[in-house]
Amino acid sequence: MDLVAWATDAVTDVLAGPFPQRFAHVIGVGSRARLAAPLFDRQDQELLVAAALLHDIGYAPNLAHTTFHPLDGARFLAHGHADSRLCALVAHHSCAYLEAELRGLSAQLAQWVDERTPLRDALWWADMTTTPDGESTNVHDRIEEIQKRYGPDDLVTFFIRQAKPELVAAVERTEERLRAAGVDYTAK
Secondary structure, three states, X not given: OOHHHHHHHHHHHHHOOOXXXXXXXXXXXXXXXXXXXXXXXXXXXXHHHHHHHHOOHHHOOOOOOOOOHHHHHHHHHHHOOOOHHHHHHXXXXXXXXXXXXXXXXXXXXXXXXXXXXXXXXXXXXXXXXXXXXXXXXXXXXXXXXXXXXXXXXXXXXXXXXXXXXXXXXXXXXXXHHHHHOOOOOOOO
16 A cells, blocks of 8 residues: 555544544645645655645544644654654644644654755645645635634644744745746645
């Protein structure tokens, strides 16, 4: 079974039933990642789409050990002998290191290195331009939606405010690469 098919099966198994909206989000993020995939070679195309599908797997009830989904997802993948790069992309998706600092989990997250590459940026772009229902959006509306959903006093709201410059920069870099490649990333 190829990596994308495996990722699709894995996320369907653990998120579709208990978290249908989260499942819709990851499917939408996977679709967005497919739009960016032509920027990369074949192996990285599969890695990008698989990471997009798996980025929120740590929300699954049976995987949520620390309640910090990037870390729980990466640990689950590592335990299943997934490629270390896939684990790192999941661990560090969408500026997770900042939230890890706020939660006192930086040391645990440091097991994986944030690769800071165009592929990493494309994963962040896919996540930050997809609504909770799996529809396309823009990064500014997505950040605003997260703040509203969590409320003004939540740690996630504080995190997303801190992360906004890095998230927006990753999205802008990816959209510039997509425009340069002639890819219509506004397609749904």
